[in-house]
């Protein structure tokens with residue numbers, strides 16, 4: 463990782479996700495109801511879902527997957543600086559293909575997932591959700607992989623994400639890192655990746671303003687007969703309060719508060735692999 467590259471990325475924030483699903487209408491119904499998003503169907507059975515601080519693209523496909531994570535820059539100049547830094551590194555840039563971005567590009571990560579970078583389209587007309595929800599800003603996305611080493615190299619050295627924490631299995635002789643958390647602005651992580659026995663989506667998280675918002679989200683979900691899947695707890699890594707639910711496709715959705723902030727210059731830290739890294743209060747979802 464060069465300082466130029468990570469400096470150019472600094473300030474980018476997660477803007478939206480793209481899922482593919484065999485039944486986009488069913489997925490749009492679920493996310494519209496649960497997260498309070500208004501849905502707009504576009505050509506080809508795709509849906510754009512939007513609400514305050516969060517939006518999702520759903521496209522039709524044979525099996526559920528997360529195909530895109532889009533990061534936005536505040537200005538065209540910041541986007542151009544990052545584009546130049548990536549191009550100088552010889553990276554192949556692709557069209558972004560996102561209906562929410564006015565300009566930008568995409569790159570494919572080693573697991574074949576698109577990471578989009580751009581500036582948002584100020585002229586896009588989006589429907590307004592019919593109901594009000596507690597705050598919940600799309601803040602981070604997490605994936606699982608069978609080859610954590612190459613994902614770490616790509617996100618750090620090729621894209622310039624700053625590692626905030628590694629989770630390390632100190633008993634392992636080889637490949638001791640079991641998870642890596644990355645930031646692209648002062649929030650502890652906007653992206654993270656776990657070692658696992660399959661390459662798959664892991665979860666996406668919505669940051670709220672306080673503990674009471676966590677309660678209000680749990681009450682909202684209870685009204686829809688959706689039970690908490692993990693938590694409430696406090697993550698060791700990132701120090702955020704959280705709970706998770708599971709969507710009908712097995713993907714986890716997290717509500718989070720009090721996520722740690724980490725200055726740009728802070729060097730990567732480590733946590734011992736084990737439940738405590740993932741939940742200071744109790745049991746943990748161990749991916750490996």
Ligand SMILES: [Fe+2]
Pocket residue numbers: 602604665666667716
């Ligand atoms: Fe999370």
